[in-house]
Amino acid sequence: MNNIHNDPLFAISKGCFAYRANNVLQNIDLDLVPGQFYGLIGPNGSGKTTLLDLLTATRPLQSGQIIFQGKALADYAKKELAVKIALVPQQFTMGFDFTVSDLVLMGRYPYIPRFSNPSQRDLDLVDEAMHVMQIHTLRHRLITDLSGGEKQRVVVARALAQDTEVLVLDEATSNLDIHHTIEIMHVIRKLVREQGRTVIAAIHDLNLAAAFCDQVIVLKEGRIFTTGPVAEALTVDLIAEVFQVQAEVQAASLNHSPRIHYTLS
Amino acid sequence: MSSKSPLILMSLALFLALAIILATGMGFLAIAPLEVIQVVWAKVRGAGLAAGINPTFPFVVMEVRLPRILAAAIVGGGLAVAGAVFQAILLNPLADPYTLGVSSGAAFGASLALVLGILGITVPLFFSVPLFAFLGAMTTLIVVFALAAPDGRLSSNTLILSGVIVAAILSAGIGFIKYLADEQVGVIIFWLMGSFVGKTWPEVTLTAIFVFPGLLLILYFARDLNIMALGGRTADTLGVDSRKVKKILLVCASLMTAICVSVSGIIGFVGLIIPHLLRLALGPDNRLLIPASFFGGAILLLTADTITRAWLPTELPIGVLTSLIGGPFFCYIFRKKQLGQR
Numbered sequence: 001m002n003n004i005h006n007d008p009l010f011a012i013s014k015g016c017f018a019y020r021a022n023n024v025l026q027n028i029d030l031d032l033v034p035g036q037f038y039g040l041i042g043p044n045g046s047g048k049t050t051l052l053d054l055l056t057a058t059r060p061l062q063s064g065q066i067i068f069q070g071k072a073l074a075d076y077a078k079k080e081l082a083v084k085i086a087l088v089p090q091q092f093t094m095g096f097d098f099t100v101s102d103l104v105l106m107g108r109y110p111y112i113p114r115f116s117n118p119s120q121r122d123l124d125l126v127d128e129a130m131h132v133m134q135i136h137t138l139r140h141r142l143i144t145d146l147s148g149g150e151k152q153r154v155v156v157a158r159a160l161a162q163d164t165e166v167l168v169l170d171e172a173t174s175n176l177d178i179h180h181t182i183e184i185m186h187v188i189r190k191l192v193r194e195q196g197r198t199v200i201a202a203i204h205d206l207n208l209a210a211a212f213c214d215q216v217i218v219l220k221e222g223r224i225f226t227t228g229p230v231a232e233a234l235t236v237d238l239i240a241e242v243f244q245v246q247a248e249v250q251a252a253s254l255n256h257s258p259r260i261h262y263t264l265s
Numbered sequence: 266m267s268s269k270s271p272l273i274l275m276s277l278a279l280f281l282a283l284a285i286i287l288a289t290g291m292g293f294l295a296i297a298p299l300e301v302i303q304v305v306w307a308k309v310r311g312a313g314l315a316a317g318i319n320p321t322f323p324f325v326v327m328e329v330r331l332p333r334i335l336a337a338a339i340v341g342g343g344l345a346v347a348g349a350v351f352q353a354i355l356l357n358p359l360a361d362p363y364t365l366g367v368s369s370g371a372a373f374g375a376s377l378a379l380v381l382g383i384l385g386i387t388v389p390l391f392f393s394v395p396l397f398a399f400l401g402a403m404t405t406l407i408v409v410f411a412l413a414a415p416d417g418r419l420s421s422n423t424l425i426l427s428g429v430i431v432a433a434i435l436s437a438g439i440g441f442i443k444y445l446a447d448e449q450v451g452v453i454i455f456w457l458m459g460s461f462v463g464k465t466w467p468e469v470t471l472t473a474i475f476v477f478p479g480l481l482l483i484l485y486f487a488r489d490l491n492i493m494a495l496g497g498r499t500a501d502t503l504g505v506d507s508r509k510v511k512k513i514l515l516v517c518a519s520l521m522t523a524i525c526v527s528v529s530g531i532i533g534f535v536g537l538i539i540p541h542l543l544r545l546a547l548g549p550d551n552r553l554l555i556p557a558s559f560f561g562g563a564i565l566l567l568t569a570d571t572i573t574r575a576w577l578p579t580e581l582p583i584g585v586l587t588s589l590i591g592g593p594f595f596c597y598i599f600r601k602k603q604l605g606q607r
Binding site: 053056057058077078079081082083085086087089091092093094095096097098099102103106107109110114158162168 | 353356357358485488491492494495496498499501502503504505506544548549550
C-alpha cells in the first residue's frame with residue numbers, strides 16, 4: 001500500500017520557534033505523509049527535540065503554522081490529540097513505586113472517563129503492549145526496581161497502549177543496549193508496515209536510521225537541511241556537511257539499507 | 266484504583282471517628298466514650314440530657330474539647346493532603362506543605378502582628394494573628410510563583426529553589442522582628458511552635474471551609490496527578506494540561522496550608538510523614554493516597570494533641586512534639602533511601 005500521494009498528515013509552513021532569544025528553529029517547511037517511518041537526524045542542538053515538541057503540541061509555535069489532519073494543530077484540544085499522537089521520551093525518571101502494569105495502563109488515560117475503571121478493551125490493549133515489548137513477566141514489578149533497559153521498554157509499551165496513529169520517539173533507544181534497540185525498532189517498524197501508522201523518531205545513530213526508516217529529515221542549526229528517502233538522502237556529502245565527519249556510504253541494494261562507515265582518524 | 270480502596274478508606278474513617286470519641290473523653294475530667302456520644306447526640310437533636318450524666322459534661326465536650334479536637338484533626342488532615350499534593354507535583358517524595366515557603370510567610374505575618382502588639386500598636390490579637398499569618402503565606406506564594414514564572418514548565422527545581430530563596434529572606438525578617446520584640450520574644454516563639462490550646466468553633470469552621478472544598482478539588486485531579494508522575498511532557502501528550510493542573514493544585518494546597526498554619530502555628534512533619542508512610546503502605550495511586558492521607562494526618566495530629574493535652578504533665582507545644590517524632594523518622598527514611606539506592 002502506498003500512501004505517499006495522500007494528503008499530508010502534518011504540514012508545517014514557516015514554522016519558527018525561539019527559546020530565550022535563541023532561534024531554535026527557523027522557517028521550517030515540512031510535509032509528513034501517513035504510513036511512513038521518518039527518521040529525524042542532525043547534530044546535538046540542531047533542534048530535533050524542539051521539532052518533536054512542536055509536532056506533539058507540547059510547545060506552541062511562535063510563528064508559522066502546523067496543520068494536522070486538515071486542521072491547525074493549535075486548535076485541537078489536548079484530549080483530542082492524546083488519542084492521535086503518542087510520545088516516547090528519551091528521559092524517564094519515576095520517583096514513585098507504580099507497578100509496570102499500572103504504568104502501561106496510564107497510556108489508556110485519554111480513553112478512560114474520570115472516576116471510571118478501565119474497560120476490558122483498555123486492559124486487553126495494555127496486555128498486548130506488554131506482550132509486544134516482552135515485559136509481560138515484569139507486570140507486577142515496581143517500575144523503580146527495573147533496569148534502565150526494562151524501564152525504557154515499559155515506556156514504549158505505555159505509548160503503544162495509547163494506540164495512536166502517530167508515534168513520536170525522542171531518541172527512545174539511545175540508552176538501550178544494541179539488542180533491545182534493534183528489538184524495539186523492529187516492533188516500531190512493524191507498526192508502520194502492517195498497521196499503516198506513522199512514526200517520527202529522532203535518532204542519533206545514522207546506521208539505525210538507515211536500517212529502519214523510510215525517510216529522513218535532516219536538521220542543521222535549526223533549519224531543515226534536506227529531506228527524502230533514506231537511500232537518496234544519506235550521502236557522503238551530507239554526512240560531511242551536517243555532522244562534520246568523513247564517512248563512506250555503502251550504497252543500498254535489494255534487501256539492504258545503506259551502511260555508513262566512519263573514517264575514524 | 267484497586268477494589269480494596271473503599272474498604273481501606275472506610276476503615277480509616279471509622280478509626281478517625283473512634284479516635285475523636287476517645288480523645289474527647291480523655292483529660293482531667295474523664296468521660297466514658299458512650300457518654301460522649303450521648304452528649305453530642307443530645308446536642309445535635311437539641312434534646313435534654315439523659316439522666317445520670319454529669320451536667321458539666323456538655324460544656325466540657327462541646328465548648329472545650331470538641332472544637333480543639335476537630336481543629337487538630339482538620340489541620341492534620343489538611344497538612345497531610347497538602348503534603349501529598351506537593352510530593353506528587355514536585356515529583357519528590359520528601360517535599361512537604363512548607364516546601365514553597367508558605368510556613369515562613371505565615372510565621373513572618375504572625376510575628377509582625379504579635380510585635381505590633383508588643384510595640385504598643387493595638388491590634389486585636391485573636392483576629393490579627395491568623396489574618397496576618399494568612400496574608401503572609403499568600404504573599405509568599407505570589408512572590409514564589411513570580412520568581413518561578415519565567416520557567417514555563419514550573420519545574421520542580423525552579424519551584425523548590427524559589428521557595429528556599431524567599432524562605433531565607435523571610436527568616437531574616439523574623440529574626441529582626443524577634444530582635445524588636447526584645448524580652449517579649451517568648452510570645453512569638455510560642456506561636457511559631459504551634460498549638461491547639463483554646464481553639465473555638467469559629468476557627469474550626471474557618472479551617473473546614475478551606476480544607477474540605479480544597480480536598481474535593483484535589484480529589485478531582487487525583488488521576489491527573491498520577492499521569493503527571495510521568496513528567497510534564499509525557500503528561501501533556503496524554504491529554505493532561507499539566508501546567509494548568511500544577512498551578513491549580515499548588516495554589517489549592519498552599520491555601521490549605523496557609524489556613525492551617527494561621528489557625529495552629531507551624532506544625533512540622535505531619536505533611537511529610539503521613540503521605541510518605543501511606544505511599545509505602547498503599548502504593549502511589551493518588552486516588553487512594555490523597556483521601557487516605559487526610560484520615561492519616563487527622564488521626565496523627567489528633568493523637569499528638571491528645572498526648573500533650575491529656576497525658577503530659579505540662580502542655581508541650583504540638584509543633585515540638587511532631588518534630589521530635591518526625592525528625593528521627595525523617596532520618597530513618599533518608600537512611601533507608603540511601604541504602605536502597607541502586
